[in-house]
Amino acid sequence: MDKWNGVIDQFHNVVNFTLTISLPVPTIYVMQNPYQLNYAQFAVNIIEGIEESLCLKVNGEEIELTKIDTSSYICSYHFENSGTCTLEVFAENEIGDSTIIRYFDVIDGGKGGIGSSFDGKFGAKIQQGSLPSNSFIVLLDSSLILNKLDNKNAYIVGTDGIILSKPAEIYFTNVKPNQSIYRYENGNWIELASEYKSGKLTAKSSKLGYFTTMQCTNIVRKSYLANIYPNPFNPTTTICFNIGEDNTFCTLKVYNIKGQKIKTLIEDRLSSGTHSIIWNGKNDDSQMCSSGVYFVIMQTNKYLSARKIILLK
Template sequence: MPMKMISPVSFRELILVAAILSRMQIQSILYSQTYIQVTTDRSGDMQPSWSPDGIHLAFASSRDDPLHDQIYIYSIQDNLIRKLPIRGYEYLSLCNPSWSPSGEKIAFNSPGHISVVSDEGGTPEQLTQTNAKSICPSWSPDGNQLVFASRPSLEDFNSDIYIIPAIGGNHTLVYGSNGWETYPCWSPNGKMIAFSSGSPTTPTYIYSLDLASHEIKRITRSNDLNLTEEEPAWSPNGQWIVFTKTTWENDESGNQKNHNSNLYLVSTTDGMEYPLTHTLREGKSFYYREPSWSPDGNSIVFTSAPVFVSGDIWILTDFWTYTKIKETSTVSRNDLRLEQNYPNPFNPETVIPYQIPESGHLNIEIFNMMGQRIRTLVNEKKQAGSYNVIWDGCNDFGETVSNGIYMYRMTSGGFTKKMKAAFLK
């Protein structure tokens, strides 16, 4: 029986009403966004996936057995969590649940294999039959295939991207290199696959693969060697990808450790990035990972917790207003404008929007409160249009600035405009 899709308005109301009437916590804590906490017991809830009807969340958790992750279903309407009974897999760790487009099946990976089970549970069907370690399944929009990542062993760093029929059979290599390709996900039109790729000697970024031409295109633009970009998820309209961006730092022994993870949006047309979350919350350092879109494209479910603490499931909504995302191809008003940065305060990045009515040379510079120029963001000729520039909180030498208020100034011809931004570590 086809699943009834919930309209964007009623779907958002459903989330908020369920949150108000249940133990969910609504926290409008950052820049007018709304954060809704779905699970609260810090029992290792992770990898949430939204059902196509928008009223259920599947996620992995060790809440009943600290040694083995199992699949759970959360009902937004009823505020109930049930364990998905998967026969024969009770003492195995099951990860990365993914709803089929029909909502009738859930794909997941058990140790080394991709399997599919009914959304009511039961005996699963194991699709992959090789000795390779297969992870991160994602359905094609028509429900006929699954894309997944696979590597020779858990100890082997290299992994490649494969496709397998949803009814099982031979799997087909669609992309492989000498690096780690993982977290594949299908575009809504079924023509492309997004994934993350990196290696021990190169950073991990987000790429797309055109299944017809086999063209590989890098989607994200950062050149920071201390960044890891992964866990991409296409928006339902295909215009955006939400992903996790993690910055790394070394500990006293010189070993890498997780510094922070945040969610970002990147446009699939022009590559512009927009930060969605902020690492600091309630005076603590939090991570945000494993995003999944609601079917109406107005909310994102993800995992979050203080760094190095077991996670809970959260929902982020109202972010389209927060990000102020808009068309940038034309200038709607015949003037030159410098707008307030967002988020503000910020860490680690902020977006500065500006608009110019005609082509000309443009400068955008950052100054400290002593009037010293510390960073030049733009110094070039620009065509008429609306733009965004990102400041990463660093000076011209790549050093992170201190906490405080900074002024950013735009100069073009005889026009000068100044605004203030606050950086908080």
């Protein structure tokens, strides 16, 4: 910090002051624009020292900053491509200079893609067509999040209020089997149906925002048939379902309107968590089914449910 040190000379009635100046220490935060998904706002703060010059580069290109108070700057940035974005902040004064470099991934919401945090512990897979074309989703770790929600293990995909037309796959790595993925919504952490395999925890979410991991509860320990998308479909559709307990025997079959079994998709014991399978519209003989109404029936020892789907050609 910058300090004034005063010394009083009693004989000459002179007050001598020494100003101790420290290096400027910058930090940077990223905020997705929820209304224009090809824009984000960068906020640069000087958390220590006094800067005489300040520079922000995004992917090597210098970006003009607007000063909003004595130690804070902002700017808007237009995304044109997906991939890894590099932020470099350079601050300088008469003592010296300091530089910070941060990284985050940008996912194309129209074309779809996979992004991960710089520490490799978090990621998201966005399906093609989840958002309109020219929409981009940022994926941030806690070092780039301005509002950390008192949770240093929180990550953010996009921002609150973004709803996808197709659910995204959210995942954490290096986690324990008794954990679940949670999404922050309306002031509360909401537990998502999560699947654990070999240290990786995954969940489906149609809403973006903050995600973290916490202790698993009994809320999601039940079996149910979840989303089927697209519906109507041609030529494939994805069937999502949850298994409440490990080693549960589950069948997932497709029937026509006459009640005849057309296709056995699953007939096996499954681990607890969220699962999905793609039906390509073919029967058990690998022949393409005709257009019409079909029923997906899921059954376990404690659960039975049917969902109508429509195959179009």
